Amino acid sequence: GQSLEQPSEVTAVEGAIVQINCTYQTSGFYGLSWYQQHDGGAPTFLSYNALDGLEETGRFSSFLSRSDSYGYLLLQELQMKDSASYFCAVGYNFNKFYFGSGTKLNVKP
């Protein structure tokens, strides 16, 4: 089966940089995705890594190392609106996703 582990909660201050880690015990997936979900809202796509290395999308970057079974999401210049839950997910054929349990990010002034 698929197992993805994330820290349950992270707290950081506005303007800082925070890294949310995702370790997994699965194989054969196409890529590692990251989704953001505000309380009561729908998950929204943030970033995707098909290959090892860093992908940058504005203030968000994501990293994947298949050899280490590890990835992370990096959020820079934190804003209050970044307070949300963040999920890593592995994608298999035809977009079958398996999600981690999520990391709640609290951004403080």
Next chain:
Amino acid sequence: ETGVTQSPTHLIKTRGQQVTLRCSSQSGHNTVSWYQQALGQGPQFIFQYYREEENGRGNFPPRFSGLQFPNYSSELNVNALELDDSALYLCASSSLFKGQQTKKNIQYFGAGTRLSVL
């Protein structure tokens, strides 16, 4: 705004009843996936429909069933409701074609249906 709409937004049922949840996919998308999200957890994959056929299933019992219609909208049916079925049910749509390896897979989620089973 993803263009994926779900109805109803909230629903209260009692144990043993049956429920039908609905999802309209984003225009141009041919694939709908359903997820169950318990409070404080990540979404759990229930099943996926591609061009009106089930195309993969997660670890959910047969009392969870679904349909996809010619316009690619979809329904999730749950029979014999149990207390543990209380959760947020999310659908996500995407546009895929068999035989084409997905290089970048983005799913567009609806806001979900909050189901409470009493």
